[in-house]
Amino acid sequence: MxxxxxxxxxxxxxxxxxxxxxxxxxxxxxxxxxxxxxxxxxxxxxxxxxxxxxxxxxxxxxxxxxxxxxxxxxxxxxxxxxxxxxxxxxxxxxxxxxxxxxxxxxxxxxxxxxxxxxxxxxxxxxxxxxxxxxxxxxxxxxxxxxxxxxxxxxxxxxxxxxxxxxxxxxxxxxxxxxxxxxxxxxxxxxxxxxxxxxxxxxxxxxxxxxxxxxxxxxxxxxxxxxxxxxxxxxxxxxxxxSDIKNKDLPAPTFQGAPLSENELGTQYYMKPVMETRAVTYTFPYLDENPYYEAQPSRYIGHLIGHEGPGSILSVLKEAGIATSLSAGHMRICNDTGMYVVNIRLTVNGLKKIPEITALLFSYIHILNTTPPQEWVVKELQSMAEVEFRYKQKSTNAANFVSEMASTMQNTMPREYLLSEHKIRKFDADLIKKGLSYLRPENFRLAITTPELPDGIKWESKERWYGVDYTLQKIPKDVLDIAIKAYNGESTPSIGSPGNSLHLPHPNPFIPTNFDVVRKEVETPSKVPTLLRNTPESRIWFKKDDTFWAPKANIYFTLRTPKTYSTPRDYALARFFCELVKDSLHEYYYDAELAGLEYSLSPNMLGFDLEIGGYNDKMTVLLTKVLDAMRDLKVKEGRFEVIKERLVRAYRNWELGTPYQMVPEFTRHLLAEKKWLNEEVLAELDGLAGVEEVLAWWKSVKALSVEGLIHGNLYKEDALKMTDLITNILKPQPLPASQWFVRRCVLFQPGTELIYERDLRDPNNVNNAVEYMLHLGTIEDRQMKARLLLWAQMSQERAFDTLRTKEQLGYVVFSGSLMQATTMGYRVLIQSERSCAYLEERIEAFLNQDWELEEEAFEKHKQSVLNRLLESLKNLNQESNRLWWHVASEAYDFLQVDEDVKVVSRLTRSDMKQFYETYVKPGSETRMKLSVHLKSIAKKGGEDEGKRIGGKNVYIENVSEWKSGMVLSRGPRPVRALEEMEVLGVKL
Ligand SMILES: [Zn+2]
Missing domain, CATH: 3.30.830.10 (Metalloenzyme, LuxS/M16 peptidase-like)
Structure with a gap:
């Protein structure tokens, strides 16, 4: 026994x-x-x-x-x-x-x-x-x-x-x-x-x-x-x-090296789908898993990948050769890693690979001949320490546990599981050991380019993806230059006397003041205070009352109709923002390293300027950005480099993944005004010079500011930041009559519309369909509650039917689709099957029996309520939510509570009626718009030229169609703004 x-x-x-x-x-x-x-x-x-x-x-x-x-x-x-x-x-x-x-x-x-x-x-x-x-x-x-x-x-x-x-x-x-x-x-x-x-x-x-x-x-x-x-x-x-079997297996190990003698010293050209140009240096490297305390690659990557004055990238950018650089180590398996330096190139840069190689090895020479610098490691240590100390919960519980389970596979004391990114010691010998792998006889070169240099042809195709490539030895002259530079026997041919390679200076942005003024409140406020409401500015403010981190987020919209009047205006506005960011880049890099970020971008309403991170040095950065906007100076050659990069980004978008592109066309149809990627591209292509951008910016005289300041800041800080904008940019207020009003198309009951586009990429075999059922305006809370519940009831079944059972494709989404003023339910599929077939399958899916037992119905309802009532996990999440309510211009800060009330009251018969009126195929009152993005890879496919019959009408001319449509009214505050001045937190 x-x-x-x-x-x-x-x-x-x-x-x-x-x-x-x-x-x-x-x-x-x-x-x-x-x-x-x-x-x-x-x-x-x-x-x-x-x-x-x-x-x-x-x-x-x-x-x-x-x-x-x-x-x-x-x-x-x-x-x-x-x-x-x-x-x-x-x-x-x-x-x-x-x-x-x-x-x-x-x-x-x-x-x-x-x-x-x-x-x-x-x-x-x-x-x-x-x-x-x-x-x-x-x-x-x-x-x-x-x-x-x-x-x-x-x-x-x-x-x-x-x-x-x-x-x-x-x-x-x-x-x-x-x-x-x-x-x-x-x-x-x-x-x-x-x-x-x-x-x-x-x-x-x-x-x-x-x-x-x-x-x-x-x-x-x-x-x-x-x-x-x-x-x-x-x-x-x-x-x-406990019933999982233990077989006491050793963790799998692998013999040999991924890059052996045969591969080192080679280079290959690779033809990309997108228009990108890049050069990549891959060095066999040590496996850093056992060195969790010192992590030498962090030191090496910080310096090689630095973007401030004296860095490799700074010199390359000044010469118009590169646009970005990244450097870091990746683990391959037991005992083996790789160190990878990747440099994105301009068209010009592609001809300078020997010079770039020499520059990289010259910098490695500097690193080898300068003893490892303890102050650099100290900086890295303190940044990592601060980041860990004030880390907040992630918004996604599943991602957190997934990452932790993966981290647990690494070697380290279990006490460090949450803090594995901390650097715990300075180990000069280990840094030297890491550097010793970065040698001219120990790397492979990869060159990504759509076009080959004279005399070279695409010779081979990779077996599984069909990538065109050509493999050869690294030319002897390139290797010779690399060896000379590595040994310090040559000076780089790129770089000017004013900008030559050197180690960075200490980072002034590392935050030092982490004081958090904690003022406990009984219930955290859901509504920010309207601090100021004048023709010049409207400012919302909430001092953090929940998360207590030394951080803040500030958002400003600088309203002007100039950013979106025509595609050319939008192109100019984008160009202007890129030039400002480019002029600030080296300065900003230190701030970014120290956990302070900003962004500047145009949209329909004007410019969006956002800053987030440690609040200690936020005002310093804001001032600098505003100064750069006011006094924009463009260095020689920068216009051309940025134009090349922007045009390429827009051109590459056209070669993207169909399911990511199809919503652009849906939005274009639904919004009163929405410029297409191709329209902006045509204008960017035609921009002649920097003068036009500067003249455009000069013409922007009126700007009204709408802002939200949220976090570890006081009311006075918020007002001071707003005043910085008006004091530095000195704009006139923009009269309300000139504010851009967002409106969307309203459909007539019984409409069944289809819009078709061909995919640009001739090699992409996938089609995409975005099938949308219009449900009126987002102000209609009753309808929105039905949409939320319907989305929940149908989601898992859509996946199970269309993906698992019918195998239409890997990408199957369904859910709600919100526009600026209207809403709908959508099903999105990417598939090799024809658009006509997908359309038919979606209809068949929607035509099933949707009656639910009371118990199942209540479960779905509870799921929606649970999602709505989920608590906020960190400061950023709350800031984003508040800003979303401000930017929507509805200021519906209590929206969640309202939605909860309406959803709780929904009954099965409400949903039955909703389904029969707005969803069921054949309904006389539903309103459908389906966008078909069609692959041109397989000509003569199953639905070539075939049109779907029934009540479907094809949209042939978008402008003509839109001009015949009724529009919604613009977004409106859910209650008078004056009322909100008294609603917010009292300080
Ligand atoms: Zn998979």
Whole structure:
């Protein structure tokens, strides 16, 4: 007979630590334990969380794929969700989460597979029970298998035309073929279904073996966040996760180097989809995982990647060669990393690769001959320390646990799990060791360019993405120049006497004053105070009463109709903002490093100027930005460089992903005035010189200021900041009659419209459809409540029907679509299937039986209410919400409470009526607009030239169509602004 005491004891988890380093204002509690099956668990108790969440990270990733099954680890990640012995329903987990305000996701990297979810805090135990079963007894349901392989294939096709995936894959493809780094990791139908089946490989069987072989307790890290006490959560974890088998497997290790002698000293040209030009230096580097205390790459990256005076980028920019530079290390696997320096080039820069290479190695020479500087590390230390000390909760519980589970795979004392970015010591020898990898005989060069230099042709195609490339040796003259520069035997040929390479000066922006004046209030205010309301300025203010961080956010709209009158005005306004930012760049870089950010951009209403971060030196930065606007001086050559960059960005947009582009056309149809990307591009292309931009700015004489100041600041600070604008820019007030009014198109009941566009990119095989049902104006709270509830009721079913069952494509969204004054419900799909087919499937989906049992209906309603009532997690989230209410011009600060009231009262019969009036296909009163973005890659496809019949009318001429439409009125305050002057917080 088994001794009951002993068997109970073997279930006891082992405490590792409950003493984690925490941010100053963090009121969560933490505990790290290990279960007897060696699953390590981080428990996080949070009294106030709305969502509970969990993540499990297994230390096996695509580097472990079987040779003949590329994409295996990724496919296992997909198929694992297809039911378990205890919960066999294929959709059980997803629908459980969807019914309780939850969601789930997963990803597969080279070394790890990471699964995570979040759910309304009341349902954590049941969700956790379902989740744990995936690691105990997954079914690998053969019925779901083919469909999930299709989903993997569609995911790959979504990535095909995206340059980040293409260049990452090409870099791997051209690395040492004996090292698993070189594998194709996403997988598609060829690698996961047709290929293996042709060879008689039983794919499902191999997936099950893969799971059996690698999914072992000792390689798993689990993180759980919930409202329950740590003891309670510990009990759950023991109960639910102890059945995971431990096989005491060693973590997979890999032999050899990703870049061997064969690859070092080579260079390749890569043809991008977008118009980008870049040069990338990749050095084999150490694995920094064991050096969590000193992190030498932070020092090296700070200096090589610096953007202030004397930096590599500063010299390159002044010469009109580069637009940006990044430098940093990435871990590849055990004992191996890479150090990557990536420089974005101008057209001119592409001809200067030998000179750029010499400049990089000259800087490395400086680093090698200057002893590692302790003051630089001290600066980095104090910035990291401050950032950690005042870190606030992230807004997304699922992302937090996912990151933590992944961090737990790293080597470091568990006390440092939350503070892994802190630099804990200065280690000169380790910095020297890191630098020793950056040698001229130890790198590979990649050149991204749409056009090749004379005499070179595109010679090869990468196997999985079809990327054109040409591989060769690095030319001898380039290597010779690099060696000379590295040894300090030459001076760089770029750079002027006034701007030569040197280490940066100390950063004056590092904040020193962290005083937070805490004034406890009973209930935090939801409404800011209207501090000032005059023709010159309208200023909203809220002193933080919840988060107590030494931070603030300020937002200003400088109203002028000039920024959006014509596409040319908009192009000029954008150009002006870019020139201001360019003139400030080196100055601003220090502020940005020290956690203070700003942005300046034009929109329909005028200019938006925003500053956020530590409030200590905010006014200094604001003054500098305003001075730069007033006194804009443009250095020689900068106009051309910025024009090239802006034109390229607009041109590249046209080559983007269809599902991201289609909303632009929908907005263009719905708004009274909305310039299209192509209209702005044409004007940018035609800009002659900097004089036109400066003359345009001179013509902007009237600006009215609307602002919000929120955070660790006083009323006096807010007024002082506003006065800075009027004192420095000295504008006239803009008469209200000249304010831009946003209006949107209103539809007539019974309208069924379709608008078609061809995709520009001839190689993109994907179509996209955005199908929208118009629901009137956003002021209609009753209708908005129905929309929110309908969006919730249909969301999970849309995903399950259109993506999982019908396999239309990897990208399937549904939900509400808000415009400036109107709203609608939308379904968005990207797919290889024709737009006509997608339209038909969406209609079929909407035409199902939508009657719900009372219990299911109440659950959906509760989900909407839970989402609405979610508490704010950090200062930025609250600032964004407040500013959204100001910028919408409705000033509806109590909107959430109003929405809650209306949603709570909705009944099944309300929703039935809503459905039959506004949603059901064939309804005489619904209003549909569907935008079809069509691929031109496959001519003569299934719907070439075919038009959809029924009541559908095609919009042929947008201007003509819009001029015949009735418009909504403009946005209006929900109550008189004068009333609000008394509503806000009293100080
Ligand atoms: Zn995937």
């Amino acid at each position: 088994a001794d009951p005491v002993i068997s109970k004891k073997s279930m006891e988890p082992h405490l590792i630590t409950d003493n984690l380093e925490k941010p100053l204002l963090d009121n969560r509690t933490y505990r790290v334990i290990q279960l007897p099956n060696k699953v390590e668990v981080l428990l996080v108790h949070d009294d106030t969380t709305d969502k509970s969440s969990a993540a499990l990270d297994v230390r096996v990733g695509s580097m472990c794929d079987d040779e003949e099954l590329p994409g295996q680890a990724h496919a296992v990640e997909h198929v694992l969700f297809m039911g378990t012995k205890k919960y066999p329903g294929e959709n059980d987990y997803m629908s459980f989460l969807a019914n309780h305000a939850g969601s789930s996701n997963a990803y597969t990297s080279a070394l790890s597979t990471n699964y995570y979810f979040e759910v309304s805090h009341k349902y954590m135990y049941d969700a956790l029970d379902r989740f744990s079963q995936f690691f105990i007894s997954p079914l690998f349901d053969p019925n779901g298998l083919d469909r999930e392989l299709n989903a993997v294939d569609s995911e790959h096709k979504k990535n095909l035309q995206q340059d980040n995936y293409r260049s990452y894959q090409l870099g791997k493809y051209l690395s040492n073929p004996k090292h698993p780094y070189s594998k194709f990791t996403t997988g598609n139908l060829e690698t996961l279904r047709d290929g293996p089946r042709g060879k008689g490989v039983d794919v499902r069987d191999r997936f099950i073996k893969f799971h059996e072989r690698y999914y072992s307790g000792n390689l798993m890290k689990l993180c759980i966040l919930g409202r329950e006490s740590l003891d309670e959560m510990e009990k759950w974890v023991v109960e639910l996760f």
